Amino acid sequence: MKKALSIFMMFVLLLGVLAACGPKEDEDTATDTGTKEEETANKPEKLVVWEDKDKSGWLEKVAADFEAEHGIKIEFQEVEMATKMRDQLRLDGPAGTGPDVVTLPHDQIGQVATEGLIAPLTVSDETIALFSDSSISAQTFDGQLYGLPKSSETPVFIYNKDLMSEPPATMDELFTFSKDFTKGENYGFLALWDNFYFAHGIIGGMGGYVFNNDNGTLDPQNLGLNNEGAIAGTEYIQKWYSEGLFPAGIVGESGGSAMDGLFQEGKVAAVMSGPWAFQPYKDAGINIGMVAMPTLPNGEHVKTFMGVKGYHVSAFSKNQEWATKFVEFMTNDENSKYRYEQHAEVPTNVALIEDPAITENEGAKAVAEQSQYAVPMPNIPEMGEVWKPMADALQTVVTGKAAPKAAMDSAVDQIKQNIEANHSK
Structure with a gap:
């Protein structure tokens, strides 16, 4: 009798354990099936x-x-x-x-x-x-x-290996090379520094900036295009033009094609340009080398736009x-x-x-x-108000029509007015 009761109790306990496990297993199975069905239903x-x-x-x-x-x-x-x-x-x-x-x-x-x-x-x-x-x-x-x-x-330093055996490590070395090489229609180095996309590398490397970056957020009310560093960078750009190292023909909208033409004709030892130019230069038969930009006179890297x-x-x-x-x-x-x-x-x-x-x-x-040294172009809508005033200012500087500080002050004033007129909330 005791043995039969013991067997009966064990059977009851076993049923209880199975009952406890059963619904959970069914629930898990239902959840897995439901997830798969939901994923399939939502799949285009x-x-x-x-x-x-x-x-x-x-x-x-x-x-x-x-x-x-x-x-x-x-x-x-x-x-x-x-x-x-x-x-x-x-x-x-x-x-x-x-x-x-x-x-x-x-x-x-x-x-x-x-x-x-x-x-x-x-x-x-x-x-x-x-x-x-x-x-x-x-x-x-x-x-x-x-x-x-x-x-x-991002722009890099592109050079003709047949005219320049080794790329210079610094812009000072490049300036000296250009002074010696530039004669007649031959130029040591050319860049589109009346174009703010390229000029930012110099201005930014000297300490200028477009909008202040506050922990990842760009502040369009805080412009750094006429601070001390930006003025120094613009003065450095002006130096290349005033020394006669850049021809007058590479200013304005036609500047890019003029620079490319001279380089493809083998009349220029080096240029500042981007990867879009690699293949056209090769197709023109130029034996090109490509490296990062030489460092600036202040020891900093050229801070190109990326x-x-x-x-x-x-x-x-x-x-x-x-x-x-x-x-x-x-x-x-x-x-x-x-x-x-x-x-x-x-x-x-x-x-x-x-x-x-x-x-x-x-x-x-x-x-x-x-x-590694570049900065992303500002992606806020206010950046659209920067390009033209900066291009106008840089062109007046490189053509000798305005001093760097006056030109940059004027550009910043215009940018602020544009932002106020077109982006005020």
Whole structure:
């Protein structure tokens, strides 16, 4: 009797244990199934990506890899990035015929974010850590991340190896070389320093700045374009022109083509230009070398402007979560390296800086090194008020029509007026 009772009690206890376990296991199973079903239900059949003109070839492989992993087709279209992408998004986005993912130069981010054309991104700290701090800063506006970097570019020192055996380490050395080399139609070094994009390298390296950077937030009310450093930088620029080291023909809108023509004709030993010039110079038969810019007379590096291209999620996309996943996929280390190998645009992934694909390429190495000293062009809308006043001021300086301080003071006054008129809340 006792034995039978004992067996009965054990059976009851076993039923209790099974009852306790059963619902939990069912609940876990239901949760897993529900998550998978929800993910499948929210998964689009395709994502539409707008890539830059003549730059979509690399996406064939990457799109196929993403589709194989997630079952989502990637449809990519080419739209010219610098001028047409933003305008087309303004039209197609609200109409429901736009893309899920776009690519833009970072200095447009403030404007398109303010207009509500792109969505803030939510990604992990691990993802952010893949990229250089400066390139992530370039993709950030008003404290929010709006994209992930795909590549960067900045001006570097390009020289003709047949005319200059070794690149100078300092601008003082370059100045001395230019004084000796510049005769007739031959010039030692040329730069478009009446153009603020290039002149910022000198002005910034001497201590000037556009907008004060307060812990990652740019203050458009705090301009540093006529401070002591900015004046010193402008005076240094003026020195090259007043000494006759730059020809009068490289001022204004035609300056770039004039400088390129002289270099391609073998009449210039070195220029300050960007990676967009590498191939045209090679095609012209010039034996070019590329390095970071020589250091300034104050011992500081030339603080060039850096442009960062990125991928962004359209605010009109109905699949923003999956679009974000694809942006992360496109910009991971493996795919960023593959994109560089296909299109030669230097990625900002930290892990790739020392990769042989970069270090063994002279141009890519120069851009990567100079990028360490560069600053992202301000991406706030107020930057649009800076370019023309600064160009006007620099041109009056290099043509001897105004002293540096007076020109910079005038430019800052005009910029402040423009910001007040067009951006006051």
